[in-house]
Amino acid sequence: MMITPAKAKVEDFARPSFYLAGPIENANQGERTWWREQAAKALHALGFDAISPLGKENWGPRAIVLSDLRSIEMATGVLAWLPHDIVSVGTAMEIWHAAVVLNKPVLVWGQPMAGGNPWLLHCAAGIFSTLENALVHIQSYQWQYQDPLVQALRDQNRLPLPNPQ
Numbered sequence: 001m002m003i004t005p006a007k008a009k010v011e012d013f014a015r016p017s018f019y020l021a022g023p024i025e026n027a028n029q030g031e032r033t034w035w036r037e038q039a040a041k042a043l044h045a046l047g048f049d050a051i052s053p054l055g056k057e058n059w060g061p062r063a064i065v066l067s068d069l070r071s072i073e074m075a076t077g078v079l080a081w082l083p084h085d086i087v088s089v090g091t092a093m094e095i096w097h098a099a100v101v102l103n104k105p106v107l108v109w110g111q112p113m114a115g116g117n118p119w120l121l122h123c124a125a126g127i128f129s130t131l132e133n134a135l136v137h138i139q140s141y142q143w144q145y146q147d148p149l150v151q152a153l154r155d156q157n158r159l160p161l162p163n164p165q
Helices: 029-045 061-074 089-101 118-123 131-140 147-155
Strands: 017-021 049-051 077-081 106-109 126-128
Touching: 017 029, 017 061, 017 089, 029 049, 029 077, 029 131, 061 089, 077 089, 077 131, 089 106, 089 118, 106 131, 126 131
Parallel strands: 017 049, 017 077, 077 106, 106 126
Antiparallel strands: none
16 A cells, blocks of 8 residues: 555554655656555555655645654655655655664665765665665565564664664
């Protein structure tokens, strides 16, 4: 199921899900939607829902950001598209928030696997050249919400441990 927070109820977030981060502001309608529709269909077949940030065209900036942050908090992880030719400040912030603030797994596709940006290499649990490769990676895990992947990443010192305050 594709969850659109603009129309969602709390119970819509009961199943494990991935927040679909990617360009919106600097992307055309096709670029915003085609990959999210493909990802949602594939994720559903794997037992996940997909959370789409689309559908907030008439919302103010504060409402959009708070809705996106809440959606990321409710998601199991983030699947992010980072194409080379479309700048997306919001996507970078969503990746940072999910990975560093919430310790959630972030899988990025559309980037080379080696020699990438150090910020992205620090935050991403996996970097893939294609959506299909990212989905194969998701399928390869025995997911129990986020725990197995996050623990493996912590064991590799790729994600910070939560602050024990």
